[in-house]
Amino acid sequence: MRQKKKTLIVSQAKDQLKPDATAVYVAAQQAAAAIEEAIEAEIPLIVAVAEHIPLHDMLRVQSMLRSQSKSRLVGANSPGMISAVGKCRLGFHPIPIFTPGSISIVAKSGTLSYETVASTTRAGLGQSLVIGMGGDPLPGTDFVDALRVFELDEDTKGIILVGEIGGRAEEDAAEWIKEYRKRTERPKPIMALVAGIQAPSGRVMGHAGAFVDAGEKKAAGKVRAFEDAGVVTTNHPSKFGEGMKRLLGSEAHRVSSPASSHNQAQQRNMHTLRRPTVKSSENSAYLQRRNIHIPESQSFEMLGNLGVLISKTEDPESRDYFLTLAVDRTNYAPCIVTSHSIGGESPHLHAKTYPLELDKVENESTLSSIATDLNCKEELLDSLSLLLSALIDIFFGKEASSLSTRVSRNRQGELAVARAEFTFDDAAFRNVKRNADLQEMRNTSNKVPEEVEAEKDGIVYIKLKGDGNIGTLVNGAGLAMNTVDAIADLGGKCANFLDTGGKATSETVKTSFRIILKDLRVKTVFVNIFGGLTLCDMIADGIMLAYKDLGIKVPVVVRLRGTNEEIGQKMIAESGLSLHAFDDFDEAAKKVIELVRQDD
Numbered sequence: 001m002r003q004k005k006k007t008l009i010v011s012q013a014k015d016q017l018k019p020d021a022t023a024v025y026v027a028a029q030q031a032a033a034a035i036e037e038a039i040e041a042e043i044p045l046i047v048a049v050a051e052h053i054p055l056h057d058m059l060r061v062q063s064m065l066r067s068q069s070k071s072r073l074v075g076a077n078s079p080g081m082i083s084a085v086g087k088c089r090l091g092f093h094p095i096p097i098f099t100p101g102s103i104s105i106v107a108k109s110g111t112l113s114y115e116t117v118a119s120t121t122r123a124g125l126g127q128s129l130v131i132g133m134g135g136d137p138l139p140g141t142d143f144v145d146a147l148r149v150f151e152l153d154e155d156t157k158g159i160i161l162v163g164e165i166g167g168r169a170e171e172d173a174a175e176w177i178k179e180y181r182k183r184t185e186r187p188k189p190i191m192a193l194v195a196g197i198q199a200p201s202g203r204v205m206g207h208a209g210a211f212v213d214a215g216e217k218k219a220a221g222k223v224r225a226f227e228d229a230g231v232v233t234t235n236h237p238s239k240f241g242e243g244m245k246r247l248l249g250s251e252a253h254r255v256s257s258p259a260s261s262h263n264q265a266q267q268r269n270m271h272t273l274r275r276p277t278v279k280s281s282e283n284s285a286y287l288q289r290r291n292i293h294i295p296e297s298q299s300f301e302m303l304g305n306l307g308v309l310i311s312k313t314e315d316p317e318s319r320d321y322f323l324t325l326a327v328d329r330t331n332y333a334p335c336i337v338t339s340h341s342i343g344g345e346s347p348h349l350h351a352k353t354y355p356l357e358l359d360k361v362e363n364e365s366t367l368s369s370i371a372t373d374l375n376c377k378e379e380l381l382d383s384l385s386l387l388l389s390a391l392i393d394i395f396f397g398k399e400a401s402s403l404s405t406r407v408s409r410n411r412q413g414e415l416a417v418a419r420a421e422f423t424f425d426d427a428a429f430r431n432v433k434r435n436a437d438l439q440e441m442r443n444t445s446n447k448v449p450e451e452v453e454a455e456k457d458g459i460v461y462i463k464l465k466g467d468g469n470i471g472t473l474v475n476g477a478g479l480a481m482n483t484v485d486a487i488a489d490l491g492g493k494c495a496n497f498l499d500t501g502g503k504a505t506s507e508t509v510k511t512s513f514r515i516i517l518k519d520l521r522v523k524t525v526f527v528n529i530f531g532g533l534t535l536c537d538m539i540a541d542g543i544m545l546a547y548k549d550l551g552i553k554v555p556v557v558v559r560l561r562g563t564n565e566e567i568g569q570k571m572i573a574e575s576g577l578s579l580h581a582f583d584d585f586d587e588a589a590k591k592v593i594e595l596v597r598q599d600d
């Protein structure tokens with residue numbers, strides 16, 4: 001009743017005010033309901049900024065969006081969108097770095113978008129429209145949606161895309177760009193960056209959607225897709241301004257129409273480094289922060305309670321078949337995935353996907369197709385139907401993010417589950433206290449103690465394998481990924497990924513230092529901060545506090561950009577501490593590597 005009353009109030013307000021847009025600033029636990037009210041009221045543009053909205057709440061929102069044509073959602077987990085030309089902001093962007101101009105930007109990462117905006121401002125280009133796609137797995141607006149707007153926007157003379165690992169949005173954008181360049185006589189120049197080149201497999205890199213799922217391209221593959229489409233790529237957002245200025249020609253607002261061979265030369269000039277990729281084994285037990293991974297024994301128990309046969313004594317002649325319930329990150333909806341393995345091949349080579357509606361169990365046609373994929377004969381259809389029903393019940397009832405099973409015939413010829421790997425959405429408990437029982441099942445056997453400690457303070461810390469010796473402390477997941485990537489391009493090796501969050505404080509900085517310095521490999525710490533909402537002087541205060549309280553012995557390089565950067569840099573310079581302050585990223589990163597090599 002209360003929800004219906006709220007929806008009625010929103011609808012009445014819409015009828016009276018006739019708004020073109022609404023911004024949803026409420027916390028994650030109320031955000032989905034607020035978005036749904038706006039959709040029901042048919043408000044044309046809805047911008048949602050909340051982070052960590054439960055996955056299944058957003059699946060419900062996506063289902064509503066697909067069933068109508070009146071409303072568009074930007075976000076969630078987005079800084080919003082801003083028209084520098086129209087001087088209109090829906091979100092929480094740091095206004096001082098924006099200036100009216102000719103470059104449109106769409107980005108998954110908030111901090112990387114701020115870096116990009118600042119770079120185009122310094123280059124004298126300015127911005128026309130900036131859209132925060134957001135880092136969640138189920139965004140309301142993706143790169144292709146933004147590109148369609150930018151194509152038609154008369155104020156937009158150049159386009160920048162800022163992507164990262166996870167999903168297919170970058171690949172879809174690359175395909176759209178190929179077609180756009182074929183059908184357009186004078187295409188607008190496009191640049192791009194993809195964060196997460198060095199991201200280890202099987203990890204969630206801060207943003208809920210920043211992980212490589214089965215069958216998805218890694219960051220390096222996305223970079224190649226962009227380059228194949230004629231997009232000029234770079235490895236750091238501070239390079240976008242001058243790079244775009246070169247593409248636009250000597251007059252900043254004059255669009256040239258380069259020939260294909262000329263564009264390829266530009267690509268080589270802007271992105272000549274072939275970056276090394278991290279070799280790391282897949283380990284979904286590490287999918288943290290947005291996911292609860294439970295032990296296989298608990299997964300078996302869940303299935304067994306619903307009547308599904310469990311077997312550890314498989315027919316040695318039986319082929320491996322896989323049945324998974326997951327989220328389709330292209331169509332933003334639940335799906336059933338079938339696959340099989342032949343002669344040691346990856347099962348992903350033979351994967352088939354079937355859509356799964358929120359309010360429907362599998363139908364006879366889908367069941368028949370899945371039975372064919374899994375080589376199930378007619379006498380096994382009932383047991384297959386039982387397994388599918390059980391997985392669907394668990395998926396929706398416990399708000400799963402992925403339920404993977406390996407099925408085969410047991411020695412009695414019956415269909416049984418031989419392996420099971422279940423993960424669930426942690427945000428459902430953390431933000432709305434649903435499915436509390438899953439917390440007791442959480443598999444912590446592979447957890448690194450420092451990662452657990454960091455998570456308690458809202459910090460995402462990932463200890464990287466190998467001989468990395470540079471500790472990184474960064475605000476924002478996208479910027480943190482890109483920092484590790486760019487240092488690797490310069491020949492350095494990072495010991496960790498650390499995201500203090502987009503709203504770092506002096507206390508989180510101090511806590512971050514304590515965690516980083518527990519790793520005895522660390523010889524130098526690189527603090528890379530872009531102050532959007534975060535104040536650079538507050539970060540400087542946190543660094544000095546850490547020095548005082550922790551007795552830091554290793555050299556620290558600090559790169560401060562953004563809000564109050566001059567004040568923060570002055571505080572560092574006058575501190576009398578062993579700190580090296582910079583505002584240019586490359587200069588700071590080179591200093592870090594120099595200090596590490598001096599210590600060798």
